[in-house]
Amino acid sequence: MKIAILGAGAIGSLYGGLLAEGGNEVWFLDLWKEHLEVIKKNGLIVQKYGAKRIITGIQAAVSAEEIGPVELVILLVKSYASQKALKENLELFQDNTILLTLQNGLGNIENINEVIDEGKIIAGVTSHGSTVIAPGIINHAGAGKTYIGELTGEHSSRVKKIAALFCNAGIETIVTDQIEILLWEKLMVNVGINSITAITGLKNGQILEYLETEELLEAAVKEALAVARANGIYITLDNPIEYVKNVCKATANNQSSMLQDVLHKRITEIQTINGVVVKAGKGAGIDTPINKVLTNLVVAIQNNYNNLER
Numbered sequence: 680m681k682i683a684i685l686g687a688g689a690i691g692s693l694y695g696g697l698l699a700e701g702g703n704e705v706w707f708l709d710l711w712k713e714h715l716e717v718i719k720k721n722g723l724i725v726q727k728y729g730a731k732r733i734i735t736g737i738q739a740a741v742s743a744e745e746i747g748p749v750e751l752v753i754l755l756v757k758s759y760a761s762q763k764a765l766k767e768n769l770e771l772f773q774d775n776t777i778l779l780t781l782q783n784g785l786g787n788i789e790n791i792n793e794v795i796d797e798g799k800i801i802a803g804v805t806s807h808g809s810t811v812i813a814p815g816i817i818n819h820a821g822a823g824k825t826y827i828g829e830l831t832g833e834h835s836s837r838v839k840k841i842a843a844l845f846c847n848a849g850i851e852t853i854v855t856d857q858i859e860i861l862l863w864e865k866l867m868v869n870v871g872i873n874s875i876t877a878i879t880g881l882k883n884g885q886i887l888e889y890l891e892t893e894e895l896l897e898a899a900v901k902e903a904l905a906v907a908r909a910n911g912i913y914i915t916l917d918n919p920i921e922y923v924k925n926v927c928k929a930t931a932n933n934q935s936s937m938l939q940d941v942l943h944k945r946i947t948e949i950q951t952i953n954g955v956v957v958k959a960g961k962g963a964g965i966d967t968p969i970n971k972v973l974t975n976l977v978v979a980i981q982n983n984y985n986n987l988e989r
């Protein structure tokens with residue numbers, strides 16, 4: 680299948696690399712020229728638990744004009760960059776092109792839908808963790824299942840085809856008819872991990888090494904659960920807090936995507952993660968003081984990048 684990875688950073692490079700290894704025609708489409716040049720010349724180096732391998736055969740471009748229409752676009756820019764990235768690269772789309780978002784946070788689908796027809800969009804969640812080490816080098820710091828689904832919940836032939844393609848490439852993928860619930864469940868994970876790591880500099884697993892950060896994780900997730908319930912979302916996890924802690928353990932060595940943003944002085948996805956809990960909580964009459972503090976601290980950090988020696 681001809682696939683474009685729109686946003687070939689940490690997690691986009693991982694999915695694109697695995698899909699290229701699986702025999703697909705994969706194009707990385709990103710603004711980061713140095714990363715693309717290194718990959719075109721030497722291949723993508725994927726480190727995993729101390730071992731490393733090189734994936735070759737990936738094609739790369741900074742604009743869709745070089746690529747032309749594809750069958751599948753996997754959108755993995757940060758949530759705030761989606762509309763601009765899509766508007767700049769509409770040449771990727773033809774009538775039957777599918778757009779899969781695996782982005783974290785809530786509100787991505789509505790945001791994308793302002794540029795791309797809803798009928799083209801499918802959504803997913805990933806529990807893989809990945810970090811960019813240097814141009815052309817990523818660290819695959821944690822593996823897990825990927826769930827993808829139609830927004831309507833239908834087990835369509837196109838979504839089954841993509842799941843099969845992912846499985847063939849070694850990306851364990853399950854089709855779900857409950858994508859909205861899974862997006863909220865993934866939100867629990869990001870609410871409990873991302874801002875705490877971004878503020879403290881801890882890796883995911885280290886949150887559980889300190890009582891103070893473990894307590895914050897628990898409190899932030901509890902608030903998000905109350906907000907989900909008040910919005911009619913019934914989380915199916917037996918014990919959501921333990922679930923989030925297990926993700927900390929499974930991705931112990933990963934720097935969360937938000938910590939990576941802060942370390943590189945980039946805008947974070949705080950508004951579509953803890954910020955969305957505060958906003959949805961307000962609408963439903965649920966107090967969310969912990970998420971408010973976490974949101975405000977991350978906003979303060981990102982507003983003050985020029986003054987920080989990080």
Ligand SMILES: NC(=O)C1=CN([C@@H]2O[C@H](COP(=O)(O)OP(=O)(O)OC[C@H]3O[C@@H](n4cnc5c(N)ncnc54)[C@H](OP(=O)(O)O)[C@@H]3O)[C@@H](O)[C@H]2O)C=CC1
Nearest residue numbers: 686688689690691709710755756760764782783808809936
């Ligand atoms: N990293 C992880 O472990 C995980 C991340 N996620 C989610 O996946 C998404 C991507 O995260 P992550 O890979 O960490 O992010 P990165 O910042 O590493 O990668 C995003 C890439 O998109 C590029 N980009 C931005 N704007 C455009 C544009 N207009 N056209 C083309 N490329 C563009 C960026 O380039 P530049 O830097 O030059 O702007 C960057 O290389 C996020 O929603 C995140 O929450 C989900 C699970 C795990």
Ligand SMILES: CC(C)(CO)C(=O)C(=O)O
Nearest residue numbers: 808872930933934935936
């Ligand atoms: C699962 C986790 C927390 C992995 O780091 C992630 O989704 C992220 O970093 O955004």
